Amino acid sequence: MVDWNLAVATATRLVRPGPEVSRDEARAVVAELRRHARASEEHVRGFTGLATDAVHDTPVLVVDRPGWIRANVAGFRELLKPLLGRMEERRGTTPGGAVLGAVGGKVTGVEVGMLLSFLSSRVLGQYETFAPASRELPAGSPGGGRLLLVAPNIVHVERELDVEPHDFRLWVCLHEETHRTQFTAVPWLRDHLEGEIQSFLEQTDVDPTTVLERLREAAQSLAGGRPEGEAENGGRSLVELVQTPAQREILARLTAVMSLLEGHADFVMDGVGPAVVPTVGEIREKFQQRRAKGASRLDLALRRLLGLDAKLRQYQDGERFVRAVVEQCGMDGFNRVWTSPNTLPTKAEIAKPADWIARVHRRPEA
Numbered sequence: 001m002v003d004w005n006l007a008v009a010t011a012t013r014l015v016r017p018g019p020e021v022s023r024d025e026a027r028a029v030v031a032e033l034r035r036h037a038r039a040s041e042e043h044v045r046g047f048t049g050l051a052t053d054a055v056h057d058t059p060v061l062v063v064d065r066p067g068w069i070r071a072n073v074a075g076f077r078e079l080l081k082p083l084l085g086r087m088e089e090r091r092g093t094t095p096g097g098a099v100l101g102a103v104g105g106k107v108t109g110v111e112v113g114m115l116l117s118f119l120s121s122r123v124l125g126q127y128e129t130f131a132p133a134s135r136e137l138p139a140g141s142p143g144g145g146r147l148l149l150v151a152p153n154i155v156h157v158e159r160e161l162d163v164e165p166h167d168f169r170l171w172v173c174l175h176e177e178t179h180r181t182q183f184t185a186v187p188w189l190r191d192h193l194e195g196e197i198q199s200f201l202e203q204t205d206v207d208p209t210t211v212l213e214r215l216r217e218a219a220q221s222l223a224g225g226r227p228e229g230e231a232e233n234g235g236r237s238l239v240e241l242v243q244t245p246a247q248r249e250i251l252a253r254l255t256a257v258m259s260l261l262e263g264h265a266d267f268v269m270d271g272v273g274p275a276v277v278p279t280v281g282e283i284r285e286k287f288q289q290r291r292a293k294g295a296s297r298l299d300l301a302l303r304r305l306l307g308l309d310a311k312l313r314q315y316q317d318g319e320r321f322v323r324a325v326v327e328q329c330g331m332d333g334f335n336r337v338w339t340s341p342n343t344l345p346t347k348a349e350i351a352k353p354a355d356w357i358a359r360v361h362r363r364p365e366a
Contacts, residue, residue: 002084003074003109011069016121018065019151019159026151029169030062033149036170040177043272048178049331050185050338058180060147065120071128072116079130079194083201104245124157124172125149127179129190145190147180149173161286167279174272178265186338193257200250248317256347260337263318267326317350324353329361336360 005290011086021029037060045051063071112234149172158168183190273280337343349356 003105006106006109007112008070009112010075011116012066014117015065019156023248029151033151033169034060034064036173040173043276044177044181044268047268047272050181058146058184059195061098062149062151064152065334068120068148069116071148075128075130079362082198123150124153125176125312127176129183145183147291149174163283163286164279166300167277168283170275171269171277171283174269175265182261192341196250196254200247203244252347256350259318259350262315264320266315266319267322319355321350325357328357
């Protein structure tokens, strides 16, 4: 259903070249990112109170843009395996399904490759939660993940913002290390997140005709050519436009979790920052301005199409939630969020932290 090899080939062919650096400078950047990643472990654990020994079993990989692409294709294959398996079975019962599948797999492979090419120049780092074993990249512990730092993108942004490189690199590592600590210190979190994603995928209608029809309607809406009466779809991402009602409920829960994780990482990087990143104030101000304005009109359009503007809101909403709870309950009180899936905030509670505090910290007699 998806030609993954073609996806990798397409993405690596279309990916933009990184910033110009000498061989010695590139080696120095890689070495420094590795040092900062190791130093961030202690900083993050000391600030958050989330202690874990498992973090040392998950590798830190400093990659270029093609390396990031290969790693994410491997993750997609693992995560989408159940859904694509069902679609393969459905195709086998459809007349001409094998021929359509072969053609469709190549088309989808090209589309996935184009998407990954676009994203590969924008990601600074990533904790790859669902990393499979791989010959090309060192694997994490069974069922674990790995931390990716995309060196050329980090260099590009630090130059664009004109900030102190050593401070910026440590600042980025603090954010990504927080994600690694979240998943290694909270054993149930990975399985919970994967379960929600699989539930979302299980609700997907695997009939190819229906899927194509939804995509056609979504494309019309996003292009401004939606039928009369469907104006309420304006501004929604492609993912949102092809959802079923059940998927919207699951997505609301996933949005709340991702807002928590991203907001917590932003809160930690800024909380630790003043003690170890002297120019953190300047970095945060310039980086927020960069997040808000985007690079171009095309970039803003693609953000909306892919739902990346929603991800930017997750950083902001989640950080406000974490800050409000820590101010009222302290870090130990906030850390009750990691007790079980039942103590995770809902999407509504992300917007109203007081409601989460009342629910999770209520008195026993209430």
